[in-house]
Amino acid sequence: MSLLDSSVWEVIKASFNPDIWRELVKPVGETVYMTVISSIIVLLFGIIVGIFLTITGPDGLLPLKIPYHASGWMINVLRSLPQMVTIILMIPVARLIFGKSYGTNACIIAIAASCIPMYARIVESSLLEIGKGKIEAAKSIGSNNFQIITKVIIPETFPSLIRGFTVAVISIISMTALAGMFGAGGIGDIAVRFGYQRFQHDRLFACVYILVILVQITQGTGNLISNRILKTRNLI
Numbered sequence: 001m002s003l004l005d006s007s008v009w010e011v012i013k014a015s016f017n018p019d020i021w022r023e024l025v026k027p028v029g030e031t032v033y034m035t036v037i038s039s040i041i042v043l044l045f046g047i048i049v050g051i052f053l054t055i056t057g058p059d060g061l062l063p064l065k066i067p068y069h070a071s072g073w074m075i076n077v078l079r080s081l082p083q084m085v086t087i088i089l090m091i092p093v094a095r096l097i098f099g100k101s102y103g104t105n106a107c108i109i110a111i112a113a114s115c116i117p118m119y120a121r122i123v124e125s126s127l128l129e130i131g132k133g134k135i136e137a138a139k140s141i142g143s144n145n146f147q148i149i150t151k152v153i154i155p156e157t158f159p160s161l162i163r164g165f166t167v168a169v170i171s172i173i174s175m176t177a178l179a180g181m182f183g184a185g186g187i188g189d190i191a192v193r194f195g196y197q198r199f200q201h202d203r204l205f206a207c208v209y210i211l212v213i214l215v216q217i218t219q220g221t222g223n224l225i226s227n228r229i230l231k232t233r234n235l236i
Contacts, residue, residue, distance in 0.1 A: 015205035023203075024190060028210055031186035034104050034111065034176045035214070039169050041112040042119050046168065047161075049075070049116065050123025051149060057128075061135075061145045078117040083175050086114040087182050102183030110182075111175045115168055122164035126157045159226040166222025170215050177211060187211060 014020075049071070055061045056068040081089070087110040094106035130153055138148045154161070180188020187207045195204025 011201045012205060014202035015209070017202065020203055020206050024187070024206060024210065027186050027190050027207075030104050030184075031173070031176050031188075031210075031214070034108055034179070034184065034186060035169065035172050038108050038111040038115065038172045038176075039165075041108070042115045042168055042172065043165060045112070045116045046119030046165075047123055049120035050127060053120065053124040054127040054153075055145065055149065057124075059132075061148060075117040075120055078113070079121070081114075083114050083178055084181075086110055087179060089113075091182075104185050107176075107179040107182060107184035111172055111179060114175060115172050118171065119164065119168040122167065123161060126160040126164055127153055129160060130156050159229045162222055162226045162229070166219060166226075169218050169222075173211065173214050173218065177207075 053068065053071060053075075056064040056071075058065075058068075060068075078086070087107065090110035090113050091106075093113075094100070094109045097109065098106050100106055134152055134156065135148060138152045143151070176184065176186050177188035177191065180186050180190070181192050183189075187210055191204050191207040194200040195207060
């Protein structure tokens with residue numbers, strides 16, 4: 001159904017057709033799968049890189065000028081690339097790992113590569129928020145660097161890390177839609193193949209609803225967890 005031969009209201013009503021939503025069950029599953037796996041990868045590597053940037057920075061626990069500036073430069077280069085360019089650049093890597101450059105698993109590589117630098121910077125900013133007095137207090141009682149990171153810095157900035165991760169997951173959701181243009185499947189594939197190329201705007205609208213719902217669930221869950229941690233901390 002095209003917007004050219006029907007009103008917007010008619011297209012909106014048509015987008016709630018049960019047949020359309022049954023067709024979207026599999027694409028929604030593919031989008032959720034890509035989001036979950038990519039989020040786990042981004043969380044793991046983003047925290048590792050963010051901690052590395054924090055401790056090797058000029059005011060870090062273990063200042064290392066060359067590794068800090070080299071890793072920071074690399075992150076800035078990756079962050080400067082548009083998501084579509086990152087997907088194209090990661091095609092050879094995906095083919096090397098999975099034997100093909102299309103599909104949900106192949107595009108997870110590109111999604112993670114695009115979002116890890118962003119979350120690493122978010123982690124670095126969050127960890128730098130902790131007051132130096134708490135770090136000095138931990139040092140004064142004999143805590144080593146590993147103990148300071150795991151028992152002082154991360155616990156103190158945990159709510160901020162969760163809020164930052166929520167932002168990263170939302171970016172991942174938006175990138176899964178873009179990855180649909182490169183054979184990743186999911187909601188983005190339906191939106192492009194049917195909603196854009198075949199002018200079936202009722203399916204396009206349905207895809208938009210689903211993406212909005214996924215983002216709202218993600219944001220609401222992140223806010224809930226972060227707020228509960230803050231309330232628990234205030235009660236102690």
